[in-house]
Amino acid sequence: MKESATGMGYRVGVDVGGTFTDLICVTPAGEVVLDKTPSTPEDQSIGVMTGLNQLSERFGISLHDFCADLDILVHGTTTADNTMIEMTGAPTGLLVTEGHRDEIEMRRVHKEEIWDPSYPAPPPIARRRARIAIPERLDFQGKVILPLDEDAVRKGVQRLKALGVRSIAVMFLFSFVNSEHERRAGEIVREEYPDVEHVSLSHEVMAKGPEFERVSTTLVNAYVAPKIAWYVNQLQENLRVAGYGGPLLIMQSTGGVMPPEYVSKRAVSLLASGPTGGVMGAALAASKVGVLNFVSVDMGGTSFDVCLVRGGRPEIKTDWNWRYRYYIGMPMVDVQSVGAGGGSIARVRQGALLVGPESAGSLPGPVSYGRGGTHPTVTDADVVLGYIPTESFAGGRMKLDVDAARAAIQADVADPLGVDVIDAAWGIERIVNANMANATRRVLASHGADPRTLAMIAFGGNGAVHAWAVAKELGIDRVLVPKAAPAFSALGVLVADYVVDVVRAYVVPLSQVDVARIRSLLSDLQEEAGKELDPTGLSDADIDVGLYAQMCYPGQNFDMSVPLLEGPAIDEPGLLDLADRFHNQHEAERGFAFRNQQPLLRGVRLIARGRTPKPDHLAELGTVTLADSSRTGTRPAYFGNGFIDTAVFDGTRLGPGAEVQGPALIEEPFTVVVVPPGGQARLDDTGNYQLDLP
């Protein structure tokens, strides 16, 4: 293995999206190079290799030489997400504590659409016939109250085999306290079915309660794991053939990266890692200019993704995470998505104008794309109002039909409302911007954050067009639009840190804690984390380790991570301290504390974070610092009060320090930065447009 992290070779981040595979490469000279190639959904590794080949061509070297000089390859993959979207995972079965066979269908009574009795059930991962009830039972302290019926396990496995099941999940009650029954069942599965492709034991996937959350997570893990294993294997093989011998790292939903051996055991932790990459990229871009508290907004064609970042770290959501109609019991960067994007369709019902959530997507797409779209969309309004160029869109590869956009808005919006087409287009803008502002407020509300105290980082194909208006609606006066935004997810994965997050359950009132047991659990955790981080070659100095007690008040459904400052040296007085710290933390985060109540310990947790090198600047910048010399002309644009002749700039030529006064349109290869009247934009030396709004 090459010496990594010396900054001597190339470093590449790859993000495989639905349409494009984005690559970001940091060269030995410290340049940042961005590239794109179409994704190959059947086998994403083909697109990844094509992208690496494209990069090597740009550097004028062979793929083999490039790979040989590559220090590190970091990868964000949507394989797990696609498997859940298409429901094409392995045929999966479940062995489950008798009496609890149907938790996965009952979902703690949760249904997504409370107003729609015809809303269908989620597609099943394991139908009821493939969920086998096993007599066995532990109590809440892990004591056996009904021994494992091994014969039932054997018969169950044979039945699952007969049903064509190839991946098996095991979920027994309280296995996170005492894993003996689950581990024994796992052994029997292997004995009875040596060819089984995968076995997920619930205590290994999610070492905590409660049962619905754990069974859902374990089933999803078992369902997607075989595909992930296959894909990672393909990619490693392709890379090996191309001559790459360095580490391959994969992005997880926590925003951390780890090697394939680690993630293939926790395939479920790859879900929703795509949007996470974008947020990590935003966090880096913002930190370069000292912005630590902000809301990141990613507006694409169909969705608007929002995430709150405080202190430079994205908020992590540890419970009630649902993806693709299943509960995913993994900590996830809290990215919330709403149906608002360039493709969102505008329509009038009974005199009211509504925009989205229905979307024309990228196919047929907006009317102006001329690909068969007939319903007016947000992008069509953007075109009619002059924000988006009709000739030079997408680097000139696509011409937009402004007349068709205007006609569609006239017919579907202006005529029914009895207004002219410009008012109608402006109405679409106002509503979609308000929808995005409201979505942002909802995310902030769940963390108790006030938008007026935050900056905004906008990215995604349409983020730069709408950022100013959404920010204004929220009372935010500082907006950053990074030039690297079009490949932000790739950048995010490249710069993400290693993260190992492991827990051991130990459920007991704090007053009855056995200190020796805590110590031994902590040393287990440290050993496990050490093993996981060993292959990364990081030195201890590059690794931060946090130890936590997972605590709550009796009756609460969630845990709070309270720092275990003494670590394995914890003693009895330390426990008293811990109780105090829990009360204080509870008061600070949730607004109250029950100081006369005895907190409950639910487990111990270790989070290890291994730092990776970060590039100095994040995009290729031009050299022109006097903005006017990159001015390419003017275009009429509408900002609510008649069309204004608006200056247009070629963003690729602008250099650090360049300032542009609004109204202005700064054209970048994949987007347009809209600067409203009274606002100004300045390109900083790390590659962000910094917008100050009036």
Place this chain on the structure above:
Amino acid sequence: MTHVDLVRLAGSRGRLSEHATVDPVTAEVIRGTMETVCFEMATYVSRTATTPILNQSNERNATILDAQGRLAALSVGIPQFMLTSTLPVRFALEFLGVEEFREGDVFVANDPYHGGGHLPDYNVFAPIYAAAAPDEADDDTRRMVLIASIQCHHGDTGGGVPGGYNVTATDLWGEGVRWPVVKVIDQGVERRDVLYALQANNRIPDYIGDLRAQIGAAQLAAIRMADVIDHYGIHAVEESVDFMIDYAARRFREEVTAWPDGEYEADAYVDHDPLGNPDVHLHVKITVAGDELTIDFTGSDMRQELQAWSTFGNTRGYTVGQIAAMMDPEIPKNEGFFDQIKLVVPQGCVLNPAPGKPVSAGTHHPGADVGEVIAVAMQNVLPDKAVPQTYKTGIPTIIVGVDPRTGATFTDHSAEVYAGWCNAAKGMDAWGAQAASFGNLWKATAEFNESLFPHIQWGRDYRTDSGGPGQWRGLCGSHYVKEVCVDAKVYTYVVGMKYPMPGICGGKPGAPNELIIRYQSDDPFKVQHTADWVPIAAGQKLQYNYGGGGGWGNPLDRDPQAVLDDVLDEYVSFEAATSDYGVVLTGSLDDLTVAVDEAATEQLRAERRN
């Protein structure tokens, strides 16, 4: 005795502005903002409430009303419980007068006969003030523009039985403490005397913390909306409220116009009241005439000796909840929606009782059965919409004992997950655990509750053959078994044994409820109507066979392959495939050779049809 005419209180209120000049785009933007503020209110409660019932179960509804008490926007936890947010505010407006709604005030109310649902539901509301418009006053006068209100279900409300459900009380006073309206914050200053009185009348020490969470939420909304009003102007906001109410009304009438004209009647029954008085009767006549919808409960039970009463506000909530489930989910739920329903409920019947009648039992039954009787009445005209959004809970089963781990008394509300009473829809087998309306609930699990209470949850699996047969199958109910680890006592009220969930459009009813305390002992106690602190010994179990949902359409029309799948999945037994669905199977389930005998099935179904 105090008497408030709730029907009049719920009546139409006028528009705010005579000539609305606000444009539809501004109105839509303001509507979205108001709904977001409602969401922020609800989220604030979840974040800051101290007890699980508020911070986890989502039993809260946040609303913004206009200054006349018309509902402008909301964020809903449970649809059926949403309407009781408006009437207590209207009572306070009429009783105290607008002049008592001062800037910085916050009020609390919980009384069923002053607009509320039942006593554990506490409404907290605050006026929203803003600077008057230039054409109203030239100085810096401020006036009330809107009212923020948030309603939450609390774990206790005083009275004879812990937990808020004293179904054996003979009047309302026995059920808990009544607060028609009290001011808890007076122009920004806390009224310590009133808060102390509220605390003193509740068993739960954390109650006041939860109430404070509600107060904080209402104050938050007042601040947020004041900003919004400053930004857009009072007239634009008031006209937007008119616009959005008018819009909902138009959408509502558009739906009703598409329904066939006619009169549609149905009956439904509750097995008995908690005293054992049998067959509590609901009758409805629904009249669709053009774009007018009248729902008339004349003919419903008038027996005054009953102990099962749903107040007018409660009846109205369940009516609206059911109608909303039968319309386009996109229609905003505001005054325009509710006001379009012409609701006739004679005073003195079980759905609009005389003041003082107990409501603990009646809030749920006959309250919930209002949804059922409406769905049944409309099944032949709206076959694809008639899905009752109801339940046959009786009341939650309460188990009380002493926890040896702590030496303290525990009260287990049996709030765990179970499946029950979920009807099929046309084109869709029922799924999940309960009807869609309850989708925001987040019920407790074995792994948490067993660490909290001394019991073992042996299971809650679907009960084979308990789902109502139909072309689309009702959901199976749970076979629920809980063992207590200490001596304890059980208090509950069970319905749905004689009258289970009905089938729709030819579907069959779901299986009935059945609760046996001391199950599998020498001395089992099968609950006939109530369990009034029935003892259960350590190591004994209770078994609750929760009722299934009703089926939709003739079971003989069910695709035989779907029946085969149900047999493989053990929702339906091999035998019931034939007896309930007329599907003849061959082979065996044990070795997975089970298959449909097409010819025999066709013949048997033909015979059955004749």
